[in-house]
Amino acid sequence: MVAAKKVYMENHFQSVVLGIADTLPLIKKCTKLKGKGANKLESLANKFGIEASQVHDAVHDVRILEKISKKLNIVYDNIVESTLTWGEAIKKKNLSVKIKSLEMLKNCTSIGIRQKMILSDITYDMILEAYKEGGIKGLSILLGNDENRRIAVTKNSKCLQKISNYLKTKLGY
Structure with a gap:
């Protein structure tokens, strides 16, 4: 969202992206872990014995997230249910910025x-x-x-x- 806006591609992005899936709430619900960083990709990878040496590389992050999702029994339907429309995602982002x-x-x-x-x-x-x-x-x-x-x-x-x-x-x- 932010990257699309920075390069003036927000309208185009909106026209081809139906929704944005936020897996963090799903992961938090499954792990029941609390505290800063407890549900970070790298922390969860270590917890589940998943190789995470290339964390923060987009392709590898997706693969790590897929493995974590499997370990937590998060299925496609769960992800679809947590998908936000573009407008909902913008509203949520604005709320988190304003809450600060x-x-x-x-x-x-x-x-x-x-x-x-x-x-x-x-x-x-x-x-x-x-x-x-x-x-x-x-x-x-x-x-x-x-x-x-x-x-x-x-x-x-x-x-x-x-x-x-x-x-x-x-x-x-």
Whole structure:
């Protein structure tokens, strides 16, 4: 996706590629391994005794991934089920880029809460401004009900308090 965009081939790529299969969620589900790098291609190859000396060479990576998939009993249908359309893949990529903009809140919010913030177009600056203007009540207004009176992000008082405590420390209040 990124490479196609960099060389101005995004439209052409979109016209010939029906979808993008992301095998990482499948692999994570099968291995149940957690932690940074636990499900990396090289780590899994070593775990399963698969030769991985040429890791990061595209052709070899595909062959290694195929062997790992066989070891984990991941079949064609599983891969098809996890395929994203081009639009879904772009949206997912944009979400992961935007989620990094809220990285400073990772110790006081869950990834789910930060994703809801992104999906509600709430930025860190908006959170800071709401807190500066109204404290925890300002956060509650910003993160609470949307214009349709549905919960936009959260009304959970413990979550709001954690964010408030973080901001209080950050701002020196």
